Amino acid sequence: xxxxxxxxxxxxxxxxxxxxxxxxxxxxxxxxxxxxxxxxxxxxxxxxxxxxxxxxxxxxxxxxxxxxxxxxxxxxxxxxxxxxxxxxxxxxxxxxxxxxxxxxxxxxxxxxxxxxxxxxxxxxxxxxxxxxxxxxxxxxxxxxxxxxxxxxxxxxxxxxxxxxxxxxxxxxxxxxxxxxxxxxxxxxxxxxxxxxxxxxxxxxxxxxxxxxxxxxxxxxxxxxxxxxxxxxxxxxxxxxxxxxxxxxxxxxxxxxxxxxxxxxxxxxxxxxxxxxxxxxxxxxxxxxxxxxxxxxxxxxxxxxxxxxxxxxxxxxxxxxxxxxxxxxxxxxxxxxxxxxxxxxxxxxxxxxxxxxxxxxxxxxxxxxxxxxxxxxxxxxxxxxxxxxxxxxxxxxxxxxxxxxxxxxxxxxxxxxxxxxxxxxxxxxxxxxxxxxxxxxxxxxxxxxxxxxxxxxxxxxxxxxxxxxxxxxxxxxxxxxxxxxxxxxxxxxxxxxxxxxxxxxxxxxxxxxxxxxxxxxxxxxxxxxxxxxxxxxxxxxxxxxxxxxxxxxxxxxxxxxxxxxxxxxxxxxxxxxxxxxxxxxxxxxxxxxxxxxxxxxxxxxxxxxxxxxxxxxxxxxxxxxxxxxxxxxxxxxxxxxxxxxxxxxxxxxxxxxxxxxxxxxxxxxxxxxxxxxxxxxxxxxxxxxxxxxxxxxxxxxxxxxxxxxxxxxxxxxxxxxxxxxxxxxxxxxxxxxxxxxxxxxxxxxxxxxxxxxxxxxxxxxxxxxxxxxxxxxxxxxxxxxxxxxxxxxxxxxxxxxxxxxxxxxxxxxxxxxxxxxxxxxxxxxxxxxxxxxxxxxxxxxxxxxxxxxxxxxxxxxxxxxxxxxxxxxxxxxxxxxxxxxx
Numbered sequence: 072x073x074x075x076x077x078x079x080x081x082x083x084x085x086x087x088x089x090x091x092x093x094x095x096x097x098x099x100x101x102x103x104x105x106x107x108x109x110x111x112x113x114x115x116x117x118x119x120x121x122x123x124x125x126x127x128x129x130x131x132x133x134x135x136x137x138x139x140x141x142x143x144x145x146x147x148x149x150x151x152x153x154x155x156x157x158x159x160x161x162x163x164x165x166x167x168x169x170x171x172x173x174x175x176x177x178x179x180x181x182x183x184x185x186x187x188x189x190x191x192x193x194x195x196x197x198x199x200x201x202x203x204x205x206x207x208x209x210x211x212x213x214x215x216x217x218x219x220x221x222x223x224x225x226x227x228x229x230x231x232x233x234x235x236x237x238x239x240x241x242x243x244x245x246x247x248x249x250x251x252x253x254x255x256x257x258x259x260x261x262x263x264x265x266x267x268x269x270x271x272x273x274x275x276x277x278x279x280x281x282x283x284x285x286x287x288x289x290x291x292x293x294x295x296x297x298x299x300x301x302x303x304x305x306x307x308x309x310x311x312x313x314x315x316x317x318x319x320x321x322x323x324x325x326x327x328x329x330x331x332x333x334x335x336x337x338x339x340x341x342x343x344x345x346x347x348x349x350x351x352x353x354x355x356x357x358x359x360x361x362x363x364x365x366x367x368x369x370x371x372x373x374x375x376x377x378x379x380x381x382x383x384x385x386x387x388x389x390x391x392x393x394x395x396x397x398x399x400x401x402x403x404x405x406x407x408x409x410x411x412x413x414x415x416x417x418x419x420x421x422x423x424x425x426x427x428x429x430x431x432x433x434x435x436x437x438x439x440x441x442x443x444x445x446x447x448x449x450x451x452x453x454x455x456x457x458x459x460x461x462x463x464x465x466x467x468x469x470x471x472x473x474x475x476x477x478x479x480x481x482x483x484x485x486x487x488x489x490x491x492x493x494x495x496x497x498x499x500x501x502x503x504x505x506x507x508x509x510x511x512x513x514x515x516x517x518x519x520x521x522x523x524x525x526x527x528x529x530x531x532x533x534x535x536x537x538x539x540x541x542x543x544x545x546x547x548x549x550x551x552x553x554x555x556x557x558x559x560x561x562x563x564x565x566x567x568x569x570x571x572x573x574x575x576x577x578x579x580x581x582x583x584x585x586x587x588x589x590x591x592x593x594x595x596x597x598x599x600x601x602x603x604x605x606x607x608x609x610x611x612x613x614x615x616x617x618x619x620x621x622x623x624x625x626x627x628x629x630x631x632x633x634x635x636x637x638x639x640x641x642x643x644x645x646x647x648x649x650x651x652x653x654x655x656x657x658x659x660x661x662x663x664x665x666x667x668x669x670x671x672x673x674x675x676x677x678x679x680x681x682x683x684x685x686x687x688x689x690x691x692x693x694x695x696x697x698x699x700x701x702x703x704x705x706x707x708x709x710x711x712x713x714x715x716x717x718x719x720x721x722x723x724x725x726x727x728x729x730x731x732x733x734x735x736x737x738x739x740x741x742x743x744x745x746x747x748x749x750x751x752x753x754x755x756x757x758x759x760x761x762x763x764x765x766x767x768x769x770x771x772x773x774x775x776x777x778x779x780x781x782x783x784x785x786x787x788x789x790x791x792x793x794x795x796x797x798x799x800x801x802x803x804x805x806x807x808x809x810x811x812x813x814x815x816x817x818x819x820x821x822x823x824x825x826x827x828x829x830x831x832x833x834x835x836x837x838x839x840x841x842x843x844x845x846x847x848x849x850x851x852x853x854x855x856x857x858x859x860x861x862x863x864x865x866x867x868x869x870x871x872x873x874x875x876x877x878x879x880x881x882x883x884x885x886x887x888x889x890x891x892x893x894x895x896x897x898x899x900x901x902x903x904x905x906x907x908x909x910x911x912x913x914x915x916x917x918x919x920x921x922x923x924x925x926x927x928x929x930x931x932x933x934x935x936x937x938x939x940x941x942x943x944x945x946x947x948x949x950x951x952x953x954x955x956x
Contacts, residue, residue: 076089076283077258078223078225078266078283079225079252079253079258079263079265079266080252080253080254081225081252082252083225083227083250083281086225086227086281086283087227087281090208090209090281090282090283091209092209092210092211092281094193094211094227094279095193095195095196095211096192096193096194096195096196096210096211097194097195097207097209097210097211098194098195099194099195101209102194102205102207102209102210105207105208105209106205106207109207109208109285109286110285110286111204111205111285111286112203112204112205112206112207112221112222112285112286113204113286122169125169126165126169129165129166129169130161130165139161142154142158142161159783159787188202188203188219188221189201189202189203190202190203190206190212190214190221190222191212191213191214191472192206192210192211192212192213193210193211193212193213194210198213198464198472200472203221203222206221206222206282206285207282207285208282208283208284208285209281209282210222210281210282211279211280211281211282212224212279212280212281212282213277213278213279214267214273214277214278214280215273215276215277215278215462215499216273216274216275216276216277216499216501217273217716218272218273219270219271219272219273219718220234220267220268220269220270220271220272220273221269222269222282222283222284222285222289223266223267223268223269223282223283223284223285223288223289223290224266224267224268224278224280224281224282224283225265225266225280225281225283226248226249226250226265226266226267226278226279226280227250227279227280227281228250228278228279228280229248229249229250229276229277229278229279230276230277230278230496230497230498230499231275231276231277231498231499232247232248232273232275232276232277232278233245233246233247233248233273233274233275233276234246234248234267234271234272234273234274235271235272235273235274236260236261236268236271245274245275246261246264247264248264248265248267248276248278249264249265250265251265252265253265260290267280268289268290268291269284269285269289269290269291269292270289270291272718275499275501276499277497277499323761326761326765327348328348329765330344330348330764330765330768331344331345331348333768333769334348334768337768337771339768344768360749360750360753363749363753363790363794363795363797363798364746364749366795366798367742367745367746367749367798368742368746370742370745370798370799371738371739371741371742371745374738374741375722375734375735375738375739378731378734378735378738379709379724379725379726379728379731379734380722380723380724380725380731380732380734380735380738381709381722381723381724381725382721382722390685390703390704390721390739391687391704391722391735391736391738391739391740392736392739392740392742392743392744392811392812393685393811393812393813393816394613394685394686394687394703394704394736394739394811395612395613395614395684395685395686395811396613396614396615396616396679396684396685396686396687397608397613397614397615397616397686397687397688397689397729397732398616398618398672398675398676398679398686398687398688398689398698398702399615399616399617399618399688399689399729399732400617400618400619400689400690400691400695401617401619401621401626401629402475402476402561402595402619402621403475403691403708403710403727404689404691404708404724404727404728404729405597405598405601405617405629405633405729406595406596406597406598406629407595407596407597407598408475408595408727409428409429409475409595409596410475410476410478410479410561410593410594410595411424411426411427411428411479411482411593411594411595412424412479412480412482412483412591412592412593413560413592413593413594414555414560414591414592415435415450415453415454415483415589415590415591415592416548416551416552416555416589416590416592417447417449417450417453417537417588417589417590418449418536418537418538418539418589419447419448419449419450419538420437421437421438422435422436422437422442422444422447422450423435423436423437423439424483424486426482426486428482429465429469429470429471429478429479429482430469430482431465431482431485431486432486433486434486435450435486435487444487444488445487445488448537448538449537449538449588449589450487450589451487451488452537452565452567452588452589453565453588453589453590453591454483454484454487454488454490455484455490455521456521456522456523456565456566456567456588457480457481457483457484457523457563457565457591458480458481458484458485458490459490459492459494459509459511459521460507460508460509460521460522460523460565461477461480461481461509461523462474462477462497462499463477463478463480463481464481465478465481465482465485475595476561476563476593479591479593480523480563480591480593483591483593492511492512492513492519493511493512494509494510494511495510495511495512495518495574495575495576495577496509496510496574496575496576496577497509497510497577498577498578498579498582500524504524504528504579505524505525505527505528505620506522506523506524506525506528506529506532506582507522507523507524508520508521508522508577508581508582509521509577510570510574510576510577513569515572516572517569517570517571517572518569518570518571518572518573518574519567519568519569519570520567520568520569520570520577520581520582521565521566521567522565522566522567522568522582522585523563523564523565523566524563524564525562525563525564525622525666526548526549526552526562526563526564526590526622527549527552527666528564529564529565529566529585529587530545530548530549530564530587532566532582532583532584532585533545533566533585533586533587534584534585534586535586535587536548536586536587537586537587537588537589543587548564548587548590551590552564552590552622553622553624555590555592556592556621556622556623556624556625556628557624557625557628558592558628559594559625559628559629559632560592560593560594560625561592561593561594561595561621561622561625562590562591562592562622562625563590563591563592563593564587564589564590565587565588565589565590565591566585566586566587566588567585567586567588568581568582568583568584568585568586597629597632597633598728598729598730600728600730601633601728601729601730602632602633602634603730604729604730604732604733605633605634605635605729606634607733607807608733608736609634610807610808611736611806611807611808611809611810611811612809612810612811613736613811614662614684615635615662616635616662616663616664616675616679617629617630617635617662617663617664618664618667618671618672618675618698619664619665619667620665620666620667621665621666622665622666623640623642623663623665623666624640625665626640626663626664626665627639627640627663627665630662630663635662635663636662637660637661637662637663638660638661638662639661639663640661640663640664640665641657641661641663641664641665642664642665642666642667643664643665643666643667643668643671644666646664646667646671646674646675647671651674651678654674654675654678655678655681655682658675658678658679658682669695669696669697669698670697672688672690672695672697672698673697673698673701675698676688676698676701676702677701680701680703685703685704685811686702686703686704687702687703687704687705687706687732688701688702688704688705688706689706689707689708689724689729689732690705690706690707690708690712690716690719690720691707691708691712691716691727695707695716695719696716696718696719697719699716699719699720700719704721704722705719705720705721705722706720706721706722706723706724706732707719707720707722707723707724708723708724708727709723709724709725709726709727710725710726710727712727722735733807736807737802737806737807738802740806740807740809740812741802741803741806743812744802744803744806744878745797745798745800746818747818747820747823747878748797748800748875748876748877748878749794749797749798750818750819750823751823751826751875751878752793752794752797752868752871752872752875753790753794754823754827755826755827755829755830755831755834755871756789756830756831756834756864756867756868756871757786758827758831759830759831759834759835759838759864759867760777760782760785760786760864762831762832762835763775763776763777763834763835763838763839763860763864764777764782766835766839774846774853774857775857776838776839776842776856776857776860777857777860777861777864778857778916778917780915780916780917781857781860781861781916781917784861784906784916785861785864785865785868788865788899788902788903789865789868789899792895792896792898792899792902793868793869793872793892793895793896793899795891795895796872796889796891796892796894796895797872797875797892799889799891799892800876800888800889800892801885801888801889803877803880805880820878822878822879822947823878826940826943829939829940829943830871830936830940833867833935833936833939834864834867834871834936837863837867837932837933837935838860838863838864838867839860841859841860841863841928841929841932842856842857842859842860845859852919854913854917854918854919855919855920855921855925857917857918857919858907858918858919858920858921859921859925859928859929861918862903862907862921862926862929863929863932863933865899865903866929866930866932866933866934867933867936869896869899869900869933870933870934870935870936870937871936871937871940872892872896873886873892873937874936874937874940874941874944876888876889876892877944879944879947879948880944881941881944881945881948882941883941906918907919907920907921908920
């Protein structure tokens with residue numbers, strides 16, 4: 072197993088000999104030995120930055136630079152207490168950000184493990200699905216359209232195999248693969264037609280090959296250093312936050328400078344006015360905002376993952392909240408993807424098939440009477456065609472490996488008999504052609520081609536019907552297919568053609584002059600939970616559109632069962648004849664599209680986006696990749712999805728369930744909601760603290776209500792004790808009753824701006840009134856008045872925190888719904904008592920003990936913000952209801 076062997080030079084036989092393997096694959100023992108000897112088939116993950124880098128990165132913010140500069144200046148001015156508290160604020164923010172980034176990094180690794188691809192191999196001649204990381208040199212692997220090549224492979228059998236190698240070679244078009252040895256020295260990768268390389272994508276056909284290199288020994292492993300660094304993602308939300316941070320930076324510096332100039336004009340000492348300016352900057356800077364936003368996003372991603380929605384790209388978290396349309400495929404997403412053949416039509420009549428699922432238990436009946444399938448030649452031949460023109464197989468542990476439709480055909484055949492004819496060659500199913508064909512050795516004199524596919528496609532290729540010598544008339548067959556489809560059955564047609572002996576391959580031109588055998592109708596029941604999920608979508612202002620390759624009548628039947636409202640069904644052929652303008656009109660009322668091509672799906676998504684819709688698209692096949700890429704949110708299936716679909720997506724559904732999309736939409740709205748609540752609470756309180764400092768300077772107060780250390784203390788304690796619990800607030804019950812937010816909606820809504828102004832003015836006014844009231848009392852010291860002001864601000868933030876549980880809704884009924892918030896409030900109150908009554912801290916912070924009556928006044932005054940805001944919500948709601956009338 073020399074890694075320097077030029078495998079493209081070697082013949083298939085030489086390759087197997089060098090690898091000590093054969094076409095039956097390795098034994099389990101030999102594979103285990105090689106795995107332990109040569110290691111897993113995985114390229115080393117991109118080098119992660121160390122903890123010190125991650126920690127240092129938390130300080131890279133214009134707002135943090137201001138705080139660090141202030142800490143340095145106060146240190147040289149020997150104001151060590153100020154330095155310590157400013158440093159504490161910066162350090163606390165850095166620790167929170169570091170912990171959350173580390174958690175996010177670990178979460179991404181965990182999600183990557185969940186999405187680890189699998190490979191189909193032969194072990195001891197038996198087909199088996201294993202994690203691709205367990206592949207070893209010498210393994211025989213099978214791959215088909217939509218799969219990612221799991222290792223470097225020397226091909227020994229192919230059929231119409233084309234592979235997209237653009238990620239490795241830069242070749243823009245898929246490469247057609249061969250199996251013959253290639254002569255010549257130093258043949259470029261792009262010309263090694265008999266090789267398949269790890270990480271490339273199969274776009275067409277099927278292939279068999281033997282693994283020649285794994286992990287770092289693959290071609291992609293050798294150049295992995297060039298692709299390790301991933302591009303950072305800048306999302307609309309992050310850009311908005313960065314813009315907000317820069318705006319605050321400029322405004323705060325300007326306000327601090329104005330405060331310093333006014334203070335000097337009023338005769339303040341340089342040191343005093345400098346510390347006041349620093350206090351204003353520290354007070355107004357929402358230094359905890361980046362960390363709280365990070366926590367909100369991290370919690371949202373984790374919550375989505377727990378509900379089977381694995382986020383691949385951060386924009387998906389934001390965009391989900393504004394999705395207006397979900398374009399979903401049918402099979403496996405809206406339905407169970409557990410096909411069971413229930414009805415068969417042949418020239419000898421109609422047959423019912425009993426039994427459920429993938430267990431080959433059941434029988435056959437005609438007009439309600441049990442029959443033996445051996446008495447009906449057309450029935451047996453139809454079952455045989457479905458069994459042999461088939462790539463699925465039954466797993467020993469139960470279930471089907473392969474396409475569920477093929478699994479249903481295999482099971483229906485096994486209920487009659489086990490059919491065996493050696494397969495010589497095949498034409499794999501492709502969505503554009505809508506059929507599959509296999510060539511089999513029938514006897515010494517002839518071979519036979521079995522074909523299966525959509526009824527419309529197969530009937531066009533047929534010239535006669537089994538057991539019927541009359542002129543072939545497809546009308547009755549098409550009516551039978553329509554009848555089955557109208558009952559929600561997926562219909563597959565079977566046909567055959569006898570060929571002369573000696574044929575070694577089947578070509579497309581051979582698929583003609585076929586003999587029609589029969590139709591098999593299979594049922595794929597709708598998922599029970601999907602109907603409720605679609606109801607939720609309708610309530611949430613999200614339209615659901617079904618785009619499927621199934622028959623129009625089948626799609627319409629399923630749509631009716633699920634509650635998808637539509638003005639008829641449009642098929643792919645009808646779409647082809649429509650102009651974009653005509654389709655624009657149809658899209659307003661038609662929500663079911665059948666017999667569509669990949670181009671149709673992508674076109675529908677494009678036109679919806681042109682209408683201003685935010686579109687989420689589900690898909691699982693390689694043919695879905697264009698639409699997934701084009702969509703605002705591409706959603707791939709985790710179980711049935713191909714690697715191509717997953718690569719093109721923003722989100723992966725671990726359970727292939729439409730209901731999980733609705734859950735993810737709710738989580739996305741909740742994440743955005745929480746970020747707005749963080750801003751709603753933090754900016755007014757920070758603005759109030761900054762205004763308090765500025766007002767003291769403007770009024771020429773030499774003993775201000777809040778000292779610099781007081782401001783630093785408030786920000787440190789409240790950012791951690793009160794800010795963090797907001798992101799743990801339970802979801803609001805009406806999230807899915809709101810209409811999607813417009814994508815251009817600003818983060819700072821008008822209601823938030825109004826709330827900032829209202830709360831900031833109320834806090835500053837009340838704090839100054841209490842301070843002046845106390846300072847005019849001959850028995851009260853300045854320290855006591857300042858302690859009252861400090862505690863008033865903190866209690867204002869506590870009471871306002873409860874109002875911030877919802878932007879619009881009154882929260883009287885759920886005051887205590889967030890235990891994290893209650894715990895944070897209790898901790899903050901205990902800390903306030905500590906700094907008020909501990910003599911040592913009194914000396915450090917210039918605080919003084921308070922009387923019981925002082926606390927009563929503080930609480931009553933601070934609670935006013937709660938009642939004012941809740942009344943404002945009530946009035947706003949009443950005004951809104953009047954307008955809607």
